[in-house]
Amino acid sequence: MVHHHHHCKEKRPKFCINDHVDVLAEILKRLDGRSLCVAACVCRLWSALARNDSVWEHLCFRHLSPPPPSSVRPVVSALGGYRRLYMVCIRPVLSRLGRSRRAELPWRVRSREELQLSLSLFCVDYYERLGNGSGGGGSRFGDGSASASSSLMFLCKPVNV
Amino acid sequence: MGPFDPSSAAAAAAAAAAASSSSSSSCSGGSAPKRHHHHHHHHPPPDLDGLLAGAGYKVRSSELHHVAQRLERLETALVNSAAHIPHLASDAVHYNPSDLASWVDSMLSELPSSSFSSPCLPSGFPDPYSPAAAALGGGWVDHPSCSPHPQPHQNVVVPQQPQPQQQQQLTVVTALEEDSGIQLVHALMTCAESVQRGDASLAGSLVEEMRALLTRVDTSRGIGKVAGYFIDALGRRMLGLGSAPASAFENEVLYHHFYEACPYLKFAHFTANQAILEAFDGHDCVHVIDFNLMHGLQWPALIQALALRPRGPPLLRLTGIGPPSPDGRDALREIGLRLAELARSVNVRFAFRGVAASRLEDVKPWMLQVSPKEAVAVNSIMQLHRLLGSDPPRDPPIGSVLPWIRSLNPKIMTVAEQEANHNRPGFLDRFTEALYYYSTLFDSLEAACPVQPDKALAEMYLQREICNIVGCEGAARVERHEPLDRWRARLGRAGFRPLHLGSNAFKQASMLLTLFSTEGYSVEENEGCLTLCWHSRPLIAASAWQAAPTVVNSPAGVINHDDNNNQL
Numbered sequence: 001m002v003h004h005h006h007h008c009k010e011k012r013p014k015f016c017i018n019d020h021v022d023v024l025a026e027i028l029k030r031l032d033g034r035s036l037c038v039a040a041c042v043c044r045l046w047s048a049l050a051r052n053d054s055v056w057e058h059l060c061f062r063h064l065s066p067p068p069p070s071s072v073r074p075v076v077s078a079l080g081g082y083r084r085l086y087m088v089c090i091r092p093v094l095s096r097l098g099r100s101r102r103a104e105l106p107w108r109v110r111s112r113e114e115l116q117l118s119l120s121l122f123c124v125d126y127y128e129r130l131g132n133g134s135g136g137g138g139s140r141f142g143d144g145s146a147s148a149s150s151s152l153m154f155l156c157k158p159v160n161v
Numbered sequence: 162m163g164p165f166d167p168s169s170a171a172a173a174a175a176a177a178a179a180a181s182s183s184s185s186s187s188c189s190g191g192s193a194p195k196r197h198h199h200h201h202h203h204h205p206p207p208d209l210d211g212l213l214a215g216a217g218y219k220v221r222s223s224e225l226h227h228v229a230q231r232l233e234r235l236e237t238a239l240v241n242s243a244a245h246i247p248h249l250a251s252d253a254v255h256y257n258p259s260d261l262a263s264w265v266d267s268m269l270s271e272l273p274s275s276s277f278s279s280p281c282l283p284s285g286f287p288d289p290y291s292p293a294a295a296a297l298g299g300g301w302v303d304h305p306s307c308s309p310h311p312q313p314h315q316n317v318v319v320p321q322q323p324q325p326q327q328q329q330q331l332t333v334v335t336a337l338e339e340d341s342g343i344q345l346v347h348a349l350m351t352c353a354e355s356v357q358r359g360d361a362s363l364a365g366s367l368v369e370e371m372r373a374l375l376t377r378v379d380t381s382r383g384i385g386k387v388a389g390y391f392i393d394a395l396g397r398r399m400l401g402l403g404s405a406p407a408s409a410f411e412n413e414v415l416y417h418h419f420y421e422a423c424p425y426l427k428f429a430h431f432t433a434n435q436a437i438l439e440a441f442d443g444h445d446c447v448h449v450i451d452f453n454l455m456h457g458l459q460w461p462a463l464i465q466a467l468a469l470r471p472r473g474p475p476l477l478r479l480t481g482i483g484p485p486s487p488d489g490r491d492a493l494r495e496i497g498l499r500l501a502e503l504a505r506s507v508n509v510r511f512a513f514r515g516v517a518a519s520r521l522e523d524v525k526p527w528m529l530q531v532s533p534k535e536a537v538a539v540n541s542i543m544q545l546h547r548l549l550g551s552d553p554p555r556d557p558p559i560g561s562v563l564p565w566i567r568s569l570n571p572k573i574m575t576v577a578e579q580e581a582n583h584n585r586p587g588f589l590d591r592f593t594e595a596l597y598y599y600s601t602l603f604d605s606l607e608a609a610c611p612v613q614p615d616k617a618l619a620e621m622y623l624q625r626e627i628c629n630i631v632g633c634e635g636a637a638r639v640e641r642h643e644p645l646d647r648w649r650a651r652l653g654r655a656g657f658r659p660l661h662l663g664s665n666a667f668k669q670a671s672m673l674l675t676l677f678s679t680e681g682y683s684v685e686e687n688e689g690c691l692t693l694c695w696h697s698r699p700l701i702a703a704s705a706w707q708a709a710p711t712v713v714n715s716p717a718g719v720i721n722h723d724d725n726n727n728q729l
Contacts, residue, residue, distance in 0.1 A: 075468050078506035096676045113668050119469070120431065120462035123503070127461040130499050 018045055025049055029058040033091055056082035060090050061115070068115060075119070079126040088125055089118040211366070212348070218261045231265040238269070341377045342384040346596075348374065349388060352395055353592035361399065368396050382607060387600045390624045391592075394631035403637055404628040409484045409492075415625070416455050418618035422610040424677050425701045428684075428693045429542050429577035430459040431673055432703040435666040437538045438466050440573035440705075445475045446535040450569075452521060452544040454481030457496040459542070461503055468507040476510045480529050485517040493517060521548060522558035526565045539566055539574040545648070546578055549641040563655035567708055573660060574706040578648060580692055580699040583630050584641040595630050598642075598700075599623060605695040609677050645690060645702040652706055660705040661689030 017024050028039055028049055036059065040050035049055065060082055061068050076085055093114065210222045220228055352367040371392045378385035397403065420426045441447045447467075451459070460479060467474045479500065486492040493515030504511030518524045521544060531537055548559040566574065581598040585591050602623060610616045629640040643651075649659065667684060670691055674682040685692045690704035 069469070069471070071469050075465060075507045078508075079465070093676060097672065113665070113672060116466070117669060117672050119465055120434075123461040123465035124458065126506075127458070127499065127503050130502060131456070 018043075021045070021049070025052070025055065029055050030062075031059070033059060033086060051083065053077070053082045056086050060086050064112075064115060072115075072119075076122070079122055080129075085118065085122050089122045093118050093121070211370070212344075212351075213261075220261045224262050228262045228265060231262075231269055235265055235269055341374055342388075345371060345374050345378060345384065345388045349391055349395075349596065350589075350593070353589045356395070356398065356592075357588040364395070365399050368392060368399060372396075383604075384600065386620075387596070387603050390599070390627050391596060391631060393624075394628045397628060398632040403633045404625060407625065409486065412484075413455060413492075415618055415622040417458075418615045419622040420458060422615040422619035423606055424609065424674055424682060425693060426458075426542070427673060428670055428691075429701060429703050431462065432662060432666050432670055432691055433540055433542070433575035433577060433705075434459065434463045434466065435669055436575050436660065436662055436705040437463060437540070437573060439663065439665070440538060440660070440707075441467070441475065441536055444536040444572075446478075446532070447475045447538070448478040448480065448531060448535045449538045449540060450480045450482070450529055450531075450571075452482050452539070452541040454483040454493060454496055454515070457481065457500050459540070460500055464500070464504050464509050464511070465507060468509050474507075474509040476512070477504065478512045478514070478535065480514045480516060482516045482518055482521070482524055484519050491515070520558075522562055526569060529569070531569050537569055537571040539569065539571045541575070542577045543579065545576060546584070546641045546643060547639040549584060549643070550636055550638050552636040555636075559651070563652070563657075567656045570708050572707065574657065575703070576648065576652075576706065577701060577703045578645070579642040580644055580702040581642045582644050582647075584643050592631060595627065599627055601695055601698050602700060605681060605700070608681055645687060645692070645704065648702075648704070653709075656709050656711075657706040658709040659689050660707050662686075662691050662703070662705055667691060 017027075024046070028036060028046075031039060036050050036055065040047045057073070057076075076082055079085070080088075097114065208221050208223065210220050210225060213220050348367055348371045352364050352371065355361075355364040355367065371388070375385065375389055375392065378388070380386055380389050416426075437449065449460075449463070451457075464477065467477060479497070481493055481496065483493050494513075497513030497515055501511050501513055514530065516524060516528050545559065548562055549557050551557045579598075582594050583591055583598070585594070603620065606616060606619060606623075610619065626640045629638055630642075633639075652659075667686060670684045670693070674684060674693070681696050683694045683697065685694050685697075685699065687699075687702070690702055692699040692703070693701040
């Protein structure tokens with residue numbers, strides 16, 4: 001940062017990224033999940049941007065070619081949003097699959113099958129949360145341990161490679 | 162490779178049945194008598210050990226420990242002094258080979274006085290009430306110069322130097338436990354055989370002995386755990402108790418945890434959904450009939466997949482069949498409401514109908530209200546096998562259910578069944594198959610799901626099946642699993658022909674299995690059907706069927722169009 005005296009007439013404007021929210025958004029869109037979460041801790045503006053679901057949508061499907069059909073977005077939004085989709089399904093799914101493929105980069109949905117599988121699991125997750133949330137239904141399914149999305153717990157367990 | 166597989170079991174049974182170490186040990190000389198395998202159908206005199214008597218040796222129970230020690234010393238002597246006592250190897254004549262105690266003593270007395278220390282069981286070792294075979298297991302380990310021979314389930318490390326007393330004790334205990342496992346299996350087979358023969362008293366006493374054996378085995382895993390369940394089931398059968406009655410609520414809870422803990426149900430659901438999705442392509446009114454709704458966990462994924470169909474979602478009707486709820490609560494309707502809410506969220510037009518029936522054969526086609534304009538999918542996850550049993554003289558209900566399914570003219574019928582033959586008429590066959598199958602299943606559960614309480618409840622779910630297979634008969638025995646080939650023949654005769662599950666289903670199933678935190682699962686394709694395997698042992702088979710075209714101009718109406726005359 002170049003320092004200028006206040007009385008200098010031609011002071012060069014300081015560049016602050018926070019003044020250029022659209023540029024910032026473009027940059028954040030290209031981060032991976034972990035970095036995005038770290039970015040969300042910087043300040044309130046960054047936090048708000050990082051929570052924007054479109055950023056996570058970009059993260060989920062950035063390497064999917066051809067890009068997913070437009071019908072996917074309302075479905076994902078209804079089931080909990082892209083950020084949740086990424087955290088609950090895509091990240092663990094791809095880390096497992098990536099581990100089995102060994103050489104490939106993790107965290108990238110490359111094929112429609114992976115997309116479909118992630119969405120299916122996400123839908124089951126939503127359905128189970130419906131059951132846990134509804135009054136009286138929780139005791140039937142949760143057995144007291146009303147952790148949401150118990151059917152996806154297998155994704156949370158450490159992988160025995 | 163589970164804790165139990167037939168080839169090693171056969172060898173193990175042979176090893177356990179041998180009263181002396183010589184039949185399976187490479188160390189002993191050839192002086193052991195030929196094993197007499199009398200099939201005693203009467204009880205041995207009470208003071209003789211029962212298990213050894215079954216193998217043809219008469220040994221008093223009180224003398225077992227003594228005989229074991231003597232046999233060990235004999236073995237040691239034979240190996241160490243093989244060069245010095247050739248006469249024992251070739252000239253020994255046994256006039257009464259079944260009297261084990263006396264001929265061992267006589268042979269020992271002929272030996273030169275031992276200049277080496279014979280490794281007897283350490284004196285501090287508790288005297289086990291067990292047949293000589295168990296003590297001999299200790300003998301195998303203790304012997305310094307005995308080359309390790311690969312016994313099934315025995316990774317016996319043989320010390321090359323004389324070990325300190327403690328080490329010997331430890332290795333003896335390990336071998337004892339592994340040996341107890343083999344004995345358990347042998348005892349289970351013997352018990353099952355006596356049940357088949359109708360020998361209730363022998364079976365009963367064997368159950369008691371097995372319970373005692375269980376205390377010496379690790380029952381938290383492996384063969385100990387599975388054997389425990391089978392012993393309980395046999396015990397229940399002896400008492401005429403059958404399987405414990407369970408409420409619908411209990412069933413649901415156990416089912417749910419079974420769904421969580423392992424991939425079998427998920428595999429079945431996802432594979433069936435993929436097939437149904439492909440069959441519904443191009444239809445705008447679709448109707449799915451689920452033979453066992455439970456919590457409806459299969460359907461969210463299908464609803465979501467239909468929502469994302471390129472040309473938009475169809476109108477989806479779901480008819481769920483399930484048991485009636487006891488306390489006035491309409492469980493089926495609650496599930497329907499949940500599914501409807503999900504469908505609404507993703508903009509799929511949805512209608513639900515619940516059919517409460519305690520048995521599948523009570524359902525009549527008119528209850529399902531199938532409309533001729535819609536494409537029908539019938540979904541049966543582990544339900545068809547329940548229709549194979551009946552109390553004579555009635556016929557099994559499968560004969561009436563399959564025709565009415567056929568009469569609905571479904572676009573597709575998805576069937577998932579256990580890949581095992583637990584419906585053989587002979588009890589011993591059934592028992593053996595079940596022991597093998599559930600050992601593999603428990604093995605996979607152990608590896609795939611270390612999380613409690615899911616695992617424990619999933620095991621209870623399986624335990625109920627075991628109790629039913631072993632403990633019940635007639636109409637009460639509902640777990641009549643049959644392998645894929647028999648289902649193919651049966652469905653073929655009923656007017657169905659197979660629909661090949663495509664590569665999409667295969668890929669999806671493979672991906673799903675990769676998500677589970679263990680190697681060992683695999684998907685195999687079997688003439689258009691997919692099977693889920695654990696270390697190449699198939700456990701669950703998923704298949705799809707459609708109504709075969711009927712032959713026109715037949716006076717009888719519908720004729721089963723059988724391309725392949727599969728006779729069972």
